[in-house]
Amino acid sequence: MVQERSERTRGRLVEVGAALFDRHGYAGATLGEIAAGAGVTKGALYFHFASKAALAGAVFEQAERSLKDTCAALLVSSSPLQALIDAAYWLVDALESDAVIRAAFRLGRDGGDWQTSSPPSQPSHPPQRSNALDGVRGFHGVWAGVVRELLSGARREGELHDRAGGLGPEALVVTAACGLEVAFADGCPAEERARRVGALWDWLLPCLVPPGGSDGYRTAPAAPQAA
Secondary structure, eight states, X not given: OHHHHHHHHHHHHHHHHHHHHHHHHHHHOOHHHHHHHHXXXXXXXXXXXXXXXXXXXXXXXXXXXXXXXXXXXXXXXXXXXHHHHHHHHHHHHHHHHXXXXXXXXXXXXXXXXXXXXXXXXXXXXXXXXXXXXXXXXXXXXXXXXXXXXXXXHHHHTTOSOGGGOSHHXXXXXXXXXXXXXXXXXXXXXXXXXXHHHHHHHHHHHHHHSOTTGGGGSOOSOOOOOOO
């Protein structure tokens, strides 16, 4: 019972922290506001998080876990390329409905001392490499990494045509995918989100798959599952 209550309090702090980081940025959000919004004392907040940096790290990690769990679930019943298409729809919907995802993107843009204890996917000194991830940091880097992994899976499974190898196509898809956050950051009706993302994939897909292969993929949002 005590442990469950503690977990609920921690979860509430992450949710409220995410909402305030999203609204005010890392520097503008205060621990006092976060504690008050969660209905706890600052002492209770410090029991769960030693600092604002630790709370920001928890928000970032929850967003990363949500993204990667979603992609893993998509891969259970879809090919890597179809999973990538559906992950793009998930992302733009999450930008509308999930403050944790929005906050993770903003935290990455804002910077701050929370990044000195880098999240798992964002090492302070990444190895030198030449690919479409170079220079992509913050939650954009996490999303770009997921996109790259799904593209690599699609290549291994023979979904991509020979001309889709190399840095160019990967850079194009990663750049387009990361641009979704910019395009939809200020909100957009669901029908318009679906129209824009569908148009993006209708254009990208023929560049990636063998001639005539586009018909094997669904570029519209998945139909809602019956309850």
